[in-house]
Amino acid sequence: MHAIVNGRIVLSDKILDGCALLFDKNIIGIVSRETLDTAWADGQSWKGKPLDITDAGGNYVAPGFINLHIHGCGGADTMDATEDSLAVMSRFLVQTGVTSFLPTTMTCDMQTIYKALERVRENMTLITRRREEKRGSLQSGQHTSEEMKGDMSASGNNPKDCSCAGESEPFDNKTEKMQQYRLPGAKVLGAYLEGPFISSKYKGAQHEDSIMPADFMQIKDYADVIKVVVLAPETLGNPEQVKEFIAQCKAHNIIVSLGHSGADYDTALQAVMEGASHVTHLCNAMTGLHHRTPGLLGAALDSAVTCELIADNLHVHPAVQRLIYRTKGVAGLELITDSMRACGLSDGISELGGQTVIVKNGEARLADGTLAGSIVTLNRAMANFRKNTGATVPEVVRMVTENQAQELGLFEKIGSLSPGAAADVTICNEDFAVLHTFVDGREVYKNPDI
Template sequence: MFYKAKYIVLEDQVLENFYMEVCHGKIKSFSKNPPEEFEDLGEIIAPGLVDTHIHGYRGEDIMNAKKGALNIISKGLLECGVTSFLPTTLTDSTEKLNEACRVVGEEYKDVEGAKVRGIFLEGPFFTEKYKGAQNEKYMSDPDIEKLKKWNELSKGLVKKIAIAPERDGAIDFIHQANAMGIAVALGHSDASYKDACKAVEEGANIFVHTFNGMSGLHHRNPGMVGAAMNTDAISELICDGHHVNPAAANILINVKGPNHVALITDCMSAGGMAEGDYKLGEFDVIVKDGTARLKEGGSLAGSILKLKDAVKNLIDWDVADLFEAIQMASLVPAKSVGIDDVCGKLKVGYAADFIVLDENLGLKATFLDGKRVFG
């Protein structure tokens, strides 16, 4: 089967008026020469988006460890343009994290929508001062034995874990996690600039939802944000217009370069749902006016952002062009956790997981393995 679009976004260029050949679910070729038969998909073909930080969708939450919930989330993400994702946990009891990891490990191969590429453990090794919507009563110093157990229960699915670098034992933990093939992210932390930079030097490679849940940038105390800006680690960014001012997003992307910024949603269970009351772990959340906030205290409690909208927002804010925004929502997050060998780009030999956007960057269709599954 051949598909045509005015623009096809690759990892290193944008093809104009090309044809993409798909055979047995994989990309076989790109050609300027018209085949006898093809389907004209319109304006833009881009790689399926990769969300490496997402807690839930369509009323389901990874932490509930409910049978079948992973599939509901997976199918729902197709309307967000997401074809690969990392189900993401919260800071909670060891027992609940054990169960969440076990359920994902049991069900990930059977999902019918976006492909599960691993697990992101957001916590529980954080600092209380910047807890955000994370539960401080379960926070502790990093424990490599717990990580080994979570990885074992999930059948080796853990790809990324977030910690506060100022906690005791953080550097040794980074070394051991990296040796297991697990990326270490830094977040929910009051670390100094020096401590955060040291953690990056020792192997941490991601900053969790940069600007949010971390010590800010001050000219006499650069903090976590300063370290995010001044190291080569990849910075996650939530571009819903609520978590980060567009100007701050612009500054970060200008400083880091688009190839070091990963768009994520941090979406919670209310994604794709109506406004109202929800839960995030043990906390009550109110969803209203495009935000999810804790009922007690009003802190942002994740988001209800769709990754396709983060891409459009960057372009609408005049912060990035189409090519850059697409890479930040596909290739960069995939690279950050070492899954760019299976997703994040349109390339010969890769699964034909792609999206179709119209001239206004609206999502027209989502394809998995060359088959239209949404739109």
């Protein structure tokens, strides 16, 4: 049992002072310091259970951050597809307050992408794997009446531990390995597929040779792994093909994100009407906003889609960040990093998707000057966005926690400090510098300067 005291506890709409956060592997609850002191009278236990105390020192106590879109960091990249690549990323990310992430692929030949997805599958947390297993059993009518009752109670805000759900055939041969394996820090929730279903004209820092029209059969075998797929809708032959692709993704609970696209306003809005619900790094690698041709950017601002934003002050100007914040509101925005392997390293030569990248003065660019992802960390992006927009701490935290968890269908398990949720907790200061990070109740990072 663990308690965090003397912290400012960040909820979705307010900050609680004078309280303590109790947790073991999961969140137990929030109690007043007076209640804790009364029950903790012997200084060693809470209701008979041994109690460890972390003093937050007046800093913020927030749900662990979720990085929805990240290629790499700390010298590793998702496309490395090695034993250590995701572990390196996992270990680095907790230093930035991130407790869950979606490793992001790049446009490449499909066999290389499949290797990366296999590695993600091997490292996916039980939260998402069991959720997919349970969904598969439900769709095939294999749930028992007791399991159905449990599902119904979960929908009534009585969180159910998804790791207790029954097995289903696609994952039986991996269950034992999954139970034994644990990444050293942040958890892998699945994969973000940023290519190859994109526009050649708006490819950004991606390889053009492997770009192809969207085809669900190319990714069907990894539907359990892929949580977000990027689509340039104008690259398909007709609206019916767009409709069919989006429908197939939705049937497998894959979020369709519009991005790396030259779609005009009408084409983009039609894709939204068909079920595309997300936009990849808003403003970047897409048709911009013009008063006569609103483009994909205009459609994103004029609809209810959730929009990603790279708040490194390089990809999107601070003034535009303010306009987007006012237009989309807190619920419509998710801060991401889109970072590459050079994130967390010094200036020099790096790599992204097989292409040489030059990192200098906080910028990562290809030889032709094209921006190549970012090297910003999520907590730094949060600080930038707060300074640029005047957003409150609860608002900024929501844009890296609750919004992502809700969109992924995992809000009962991550993204909040609600009782029953996984004890993924970040303690940070006013500038979002991270002091402590807990994953599933384990302290996985303590800032050496405190």
